[in-house]
Amino acid sequence: MVENSRRAVLGGLGAGLAMTLGPARASAADRKVGYAIVGLGYYATQQIMPAFASCDRSRLVALVSGTPAKLDTFGDKYDIPASHRYSYGDFDRIRNNPDIDIVYVVLPNSLHAEYSIRAAQAGKHVMCEKPMAVSVAEGERMIAAFRQAGKKLMIGYRSRFEQYNRLAIDLARSGHVGPTRIITADHGFPITAGQWRLDRSLSGGGSLMDIGIYSLNAARYLTGEEPVEVSAIESTDRNDPRFRTVEDRINFLLRFPSGIEAVCVSSYSSSHNSYRVTGTGGWIEMSPATPYAGQAMSIHRNGETTPRTLPPGKSQFAGQLDHLAECVINDTTPIVPGEEGLADLRVIEAIYRSAAERRHIALQAM
Numbered sequence: 001m002v003e004n005s006r007r008a009v010l011g012g013l014g015a016g017l018a019m020t021l022g023p024a025r026a027s028a029a030d031r032k033v034g035y036a037i038v039g040l041g042y043y044a045t046q047q048i049m050p051a052f053a054s055c056d057r058s059r060l061v062a063l064v065s066g067t068p069a070k071l072d073t074f075g076d077k078y079d080i081p082a083s084h085r086y087s088y089g090d091f092d093r094i095r096n097n098p099d100i101d102i103v104y105v106v107l108p109n110s111l112h113a114e115y116s117i118r119a120a121q122a123g124k125h126v127m128c129e130k131p132m133a134v135s136v137a138e139g140e141r142m143i144a145a146f147r148q149a150g151k152k153l154m155i156g157y158r159s160r161f162e163q164y165n166r167l168a169i170d171l172a173r174s175g176h177v178g179p180t181r182i183i184t185a186d187h188g189f190p191i192t193a194g195q196w197r198l199d200r201s202l203s204g205g206g207s208l209m210d211i212g213i214y215s216l217n218a219a220r221y222l223t224g225e226e227p228v229e230v231s232a233i234e235s236t237d238r239n240d241p242r243f244r245t246v247e248d249r250i251n252f253l254l255r256f257p258s259g260i261e262a263v264c265v266s267s268y269s270s271s272h273n274s275y276r277v278t279g280t281g282g283w284i285e286m287s288p289a290t291p292y293a294g295q296a297m298s299i300h301r302n303g304e305t306t307p308r309t310l311p312p313g314k315s316q317f318a319g320q321l322d323h324l325a326e327c328v329i330n331d332t333t334p335i336v337p338g339e340e341g342l343a344d345l346r347v348i349e350a351i352y353r354s355a356a357e358r359r360h361i362a363l364q365a366m
Contacts, residue, residue, distance in 0.1 A: 033325035034099045036062035036084075036124075038091075038115055039106040040070040043129075047292060048106065049078065051317035057325035058318075061099045064091055091115070095122035101328060102127060104156075104321075108202040109209060113138040120149040127324050129156045131213055132341030134204025136349055139342040146338060154324045154334035155341035157217060161319030163310050164286060164295040165221075168277065171284050172222045177301055178280030180260050183222055185215035185275040187290070188249070188267025193242050206236075206246030208348060212266020214290045216344055216351075218275050219254055219262035227254040227262070227347060229362050234355040242268070252351045 035058055037044050052060045062084040065071050071085045084100075086093060094100050103119035104127040105112055113133045116126045126146070132155050133139045146153040159165045172180055188211055196202040197210050208216075220226065232252035236243050248269050254262040265272065274287035282301040288294060293315075297308040314322075327334050350361040 032057055032059040033101045033328055034059055034061035035102045035104050035127075035321065036064060036086075036094060036097075036100045037104050037106060038064040038119075040065040040067065040074055041106065044104075044106040045070075045074060047317055048104065048321075049074065051315055051321060052078075054315055054318040055322050055325075057329065058102075058321040062086065062094070062097060064088065064094075091118065092122075094119070094124065100124060102324060105129060106156075108196045109134050109204045110202050113142050116142050116153065117145040120145045120151045120153070123149065123151070125152040125154075125324065125328055127154050127156055127320070128338075128341070130217075130341060131204070131209050131345060131348070132338060133345060134209070136342065136345045139338065139345045143338040143342060152324065152327055152334060153338040154320075154327070155336050155338065156320060157336040157340065158316040158320050159214070159218070159290045160221065160336055161314075161323060162290075162295060162316035163313045164297050164308075165218075165290070167308070167310065168275075168284055168286055168297065169221055169224075171299075172277045172279075173224050175279065177277070177282035177284055177299070180223065180258075180277055180279050182278040183219050183260065183262040183275060184264070184278075185218045185262060185289075186265040186267075186272040187211045187214040188265060188270045188272050190271060191242060191268040198242050198244075198246055200245040203246060205348070205352070206243065207248060207266045207268040208250050208351060211268070212250060212252075212264070213344060213348070214273075215262075215264035215266055215275070216252075216254075216347055218289065219264060220343065220347075222275070222277055223256050223258070223260050223262070225256040225258060225260065226343060226365070227256055227363055228365075229255040229360055230347060230350045230354050231360045232351045232354040233358075247355075250351060250355055252354070254347070 060078050063071055063075055063080055064086040066088045075085045102125045105115045106129050109131055112128050116128045119126050203209055230252060232250055234247050234250050236248040249267040252264050273289055273291055275289045276283050276285040285298045298305055299308055324334055350363055354361045
């Protein structure tokens with residue numbers, strides 16, 4: 001999101017809503033569910049919006065942005081009528097639009113809770129980008145708001161809909177290389193200055209809230225368990241102007257009830273994207289593991305290392321869009337509901353606490 005767009009988003013903060021429950025939609029099994037995209041930054045415009053062309057159950061019907069030129073450009077590109085183009089100032093009007101079933105919140109992290117809750121109060125289901133919020137308390141408020149509204153909240157964990165990651169989950173949990181003993185997960189990239197992600201008031205934190213969450217979430221979905229203890233070390237050069245308010249690197253160790261340990265890296269100054277599941281009889285490696293495209297898997301078993309190649313499938317972006325649409329149509333629970341995002345936030349807070357206090361932190365069972 002460019003600077004002027006960020007200012008426009010912030011200008012929308014505090015805008016009150018008097019929302020009422022919108023018309024019940026998504027009951028006809030033969031129709032496509034309508035999405036409104038909130039926030040027209042790079043991820044939304046270059047990854048999410050093009051994916052609608054590959055969707056079976058979803059369609060793009062509305063846009064929300066603080067930049068009129070973006071509304072014009074992308075509204076024209078996707079044939080969005082003027083009546084379905086909204087600024088942050090008139091976001092209230094979505095409650096009157098029966099074409100909108102789902103609101104996809106793709107804003108800076110500190111705005112996720114506000115706009116998700118306002119959408120729920122407008123009678124809309126929500127897909128919210130990760131992390132779902134900047135604190136456990138915010139995440140809990142979000143879940144409570146959706147329960148009260150009777151609407152669905154799903155978090156945008158796209159890798160759960162990517163075929164290699166789905167296979168890795170099946171292989172790891174089924175003991176394909178023996179019972180899992182160790183997981184290593186490394187995610188990072190050298191961040192450039194001037195991004196909202198480097199402003200704690202918008203991001204809620206540094207690399208851990210942005211790229212490190214992939215390491216954390218992978219450890220959780222590969223084990224199918226919740227960690228019981230965490231320890232962490234932060235390494236940040238505060239003389240680097242990029243890191244005045246946020247952290248650079250955090251290394252953290254997660255211990256799980258079964259005895260599995262996950263050694264994880266989150267970094268804003270080094271480039272890596274991989275994980276390895278090591279069992280008693282070999283390992284499963286994804287490198288790269290969670291990019292937008294180009295995942296690659298290798299398996300070491302019976303003394304041999306071989307690549308595993310899958311035929312092309314539905315993109316992870318179209319997969320997640322259609323999954324929530326199908327949940328709306330069939331009134332089922334997403335595989336990555338708000339509670340999944342809240343579980344990550346609880347561990348993230350423990351990681352920050354461990355790094356600050358330089359001690360192990362025990363996690364309470366959920």
